[in-house]
Amino acid sequence: xxxxxxxxxxxxxxxxxxxxxxxxxxxxxxxxxxxxxxxxxxxxxxxxxxxxxxxxxxxxxxxxxxxxxxxxxxxxxxxxxxxxxxxxxxxxxxxxxxxxxxxxxxxxxxxxxxxxxxxxxxxxxxxxxxxxxxxxxxxxxxxxxxxxxxxxxxxxxxxxxxxxxxxxxxxxxxxxxxxxxxxxxxxxxxxxxxxxxxxxxxxxxxxxxxxxxxxxxxxxxxxxxxxxxxxxxxxxxxxxxxxxxxxxxxxxxxxxxxxxxxxxxxxxxxxxxxxxxxxxxxxxxxxxxxxxxxxxxxxxxxxxxxxxxxxxxxxxxxxxxxx
Amino acid sequence: xxxxxxxxxxxxxxxxxxxxxxxxxxxxxxxxxxxxxxxxxxxxxxxxxxxxxxxxxxxxxxxxxxxxxxxxxxxxxxxxxxxxxxxxxxxxxxxxxxxxxxxxxxxxxxxxxxxxxxxxxxxxxxxxxxxxxxxxxxxxxxxxxxxxxxxxxxxxxxxxxxxxxxxxxxxxxxxxxxxxxxxxxxxxxxxxxxxxxxxxxxxxxxxxxxxxxxxxxxxxxxxxxxxxxxxxxxxxxxxxxxxxxxxxxxxxxxxxxxxxxxxxxxxxxxxxxxxxxxxxxxxxxxxxxxxxxxxxxx
Numbered sequence: 008x009x010x011x012x013x014x015x016x017x018x019x020x021x022x023x024x025x026x027x028x029x030x031x032x033x034x035x036x037x038x039x040x041x042x043x044x045x046x047x048x049x050x051x052x053x054x055x056x057x058x059x060x061x062x063x064x065x066x067x068x069x070x071x072x073x074x075x076x077x078x079x080x081x082x083x084x085x086x087x088x089x090x091x092x093x094x095x096x097x098x099x100x101x102x103x104x105x106x107x108x109x110x111x112x113x114x115x116x117x118x119x120x121x122x123x124x125x126x127x128x129x130x131x132x133x134x135x136x137x138x139x140x141x142x143x144x145x146x147x148x149x150x151x152x153x154x155x156x157x158x159x160x161x162x163x164x165x166x167x168x169x170x171x172x173x174x175x176x177x178x179x180x181x182x183x184x185x186x187x188x189x190x191x192x193x194x195x196x197x198x199x200x201x202x203x204x205x206x207x208x209x210x211x212x213x214x215x216x217x218x219x220x221x222x223x224x225x226x227x228x229x230x231x232x233x234x235x236x237x238x239x240x241x242x243x244x245x246x247x248x249x250x251x252x253x254x255x256x257x258x259x260x261x262x263x264x265x266x267x268x269x270x271x272x273x274x275x276x277x278x279x280x281x282x283x284x285x286x287x288x289x290x291x292x293x294x295x296x297x298x299x300x301x302x303x304x305x306x307x308x309x310x311x312x313x314x315x316x317x318x319x320x321x322x323x324x325x326x327x328x329x330x
Numbered sequence: 331x332x333x334x335x336x337x338x339x340x341x342x343x344x345x346x347x348x349x350x351x352x353x354x355x356x357x358x359x360x361x362x363x364x365x366x367x368x369x370x371x372x373x374x375x376x377x378x379x380x381x382x383x384x385x386x387x388x389x390x391x392x393x394x395x396x397x398x399x400x401x402x403x404x405x406x407x408x409x410x411x412x413x414x415x416x417x418x419x420x421x422x423x424x425x426x427x428x429x430x431x432x433x434x435x436x437x438x439x440x441x442x443x444x445x446x447x448x449x450x451x452x453x454x455x456x457x458x459x460x461x462x463x464x465x466x467x468x469x470x471x472x473x474x475x476x477x478x479x480x481x482x483x484x485x486x487x488x489x490x491x492x493x494x495x496x497x498x499x500x501x502x503x504x505x506x507x508x509x510x511x512x513x514x515x516x517x518x519x520x521x522x523x524x525x526x527x528x529x530x531x532x533x534x535x536x537x538x539x540x541x542x543x544x545x546x547x548x549x550x551x552x553x554x555x556x557x558x559x560x561x562x563x564x565x566x567x568x569x570x571x572x573x574x575x576x577x578x579x580x581x582x583x584x585x586x587x588x589x590x591x592x593x594x595x596x597x598x599x600x601x602x603x604x605x606x607x608x609x610x611x612x613x614x615x616x617x618x619x620x621x622x623x624x625x626x627x628x
Binding site: 163273 | 467470471472474475478479482483555559562563566567568569579582586589590594597598601604605608609612613616
């Protein structure tokens with residue numbers, strides 16, 4: 008297990024390095040950031056000074072090394088627009104996004120897995136067909152449109168829930184959260200629901216497919232032949248066996264949901280990272296773009312890493328076999 | 331069983347079609363996709379108004395509800411938007427752009443990804459590891475972020491957004507093609523083809539790839555639907571197409587600000603058009619996948 012861990016950590020480091028190069032080349036080398044930084048009518052001297060100050064006169068590989076060096080020391084530079092350290096900016100927006108994403112993914116898993124297992128257990132019943140219809144709808148309806156409908160129905164027509172914003176927050180350990188008050192929860196509900204529908208559809212699919220294959224397998228037949236109750240067969244054996252793909256997708260989808268929060272946050276004016284990246288793309292705030300992308304990449308690598316570890320813990324065969 | 335008679339005689343494709351027809355929902359969806367695509371492509375021939383001919387727009391007719399009879403005595407069946415545009419015509423033109431972009435992005439990603447995956451499986455060794463590692467790395471990164479950043483870097487425009495969509499989606503084709511091609515590669519007909527004087531490229535394109543088609547077709551249907559949804563999302567966020575080529579996403583975005591004042595139709599109807607199209611494509615793709623999955627055969 009220790010060898011497995013070391014190998015995975017090394018792999019993750021290599022991938023992170025590759026991504027940092029891609030992000031650097033992608034964001035910094037295309038177009039000229041100097042045109043964003045200074046107005047076009049300054050003197051040639053100021054222009055050259057600024058270029059030298061940001062190191063844009065250096066060859067690309069040297070710029071990349073400087074960038075890496077600062078990155079390792081946790082220095083992401085300053086936002087051109089907000090004129091504050093990018094790291095502080097991102098950390099101040101992170102809790103809002105994390106809260107939204109967690110609520111969405113947890114909700115989708117808690118409802119999606121039982122629904123999907125039922126649909127796989129009785130594939131021909133009316134209820135199962137309705138569940139599957141719901142899941143296809145969840146796949147097909149774009150997130151932003153669902154958000155609009157929710158706002159129209161629940162905020163404009165019924166007036167039950169607020170149409171946007173985060174509402175009051177309460178602090179725990181210096182971080183502000185919405186879910187601690189009823190008012191905050193009411194702000195969280197619509198965006199979280201919007202964000203979770205696609206994941207819900209996915210979880211239903213996954214649990215149904217797993218169930219349909221498991222129910223025909225030998226271990227289920229033997230468990231039944233042993234005289235175990237149907238509840239024990241499903242809860243004890245099937246659930247354990249289909250949990251591997253579910254854990255993977257839970258992990259991977261957590262990252263994807265974090266990314267998709269971009270859309271949801273824009274619609275509901277949720278003050279998180281997604282809104283920040285859209286704003287910084289529109290204002291060409293490169294340090295923020297780079298930092299955000301690196302952060303998301305890092306998160307994805309961490310998630311992949313944790314999923315691998317969880318795999319190994321759930322399925323002993325993976326520990327010794329292929330890496 | 332009538333179905334069985336066709337099954338016995340027909341070509342493989344005929345048999346496939348017969349099985350496909352047994353699922354009525356999929357069949358209806360198939361026709362919806364065909365009809366909506368035809369309506370979209372032919373929009374300029376029959377749409378009641380050219381929504382982008384500014385001279386024809388009547389500003390006094392702006393933001394009218396569905397069914398309003400306009401100044402010219404003509405009925406706006408789905409209402410009008412903030413510029414007095416007939417929404418029905420705007421939706422038909424918007425669908426046209428969405429379908430074009432979805433199909434173009436899907437087709438290019440198909441060719442690029444399919445070639446990459448099949449080549450990797452065929453060559454094996456270091457090349458395979460390198461290509462597939464790259465693809466895997468990209469797959470672990472969400473498509474929407476990739477498309478977002480690429481379209482931000484490339485700027486607005488039809489080809490720019492197609493490029494962004496292809497870059498975000500080719501990896502799914504590459505993954506699928508690689509999986510299918512690795513299995514096919516080990517089979518004897520590939521060995522046989524290689525022992526003839528055929529070039530390696532001919533073997534890949536004429537023998538290997540055609541046999542990897544079934545799973546790729548499933549991915550293609552799903553990815554065309556995804557491209558359409560992704561394009562709409564990007565346009566909604568203001569990063570997709572320029573204002574001169576308003577797709578459904580942009581129509582929805584334009585209507586968003588009027589929604590809170592109860593003028594729902596500007597956003598809702600383009601959204602319904604979008605969803606019907608995507609839903610129908612996904613249902614067709616679903617049926618094809620079920621038919622191709624041998625594990626579900628009883």
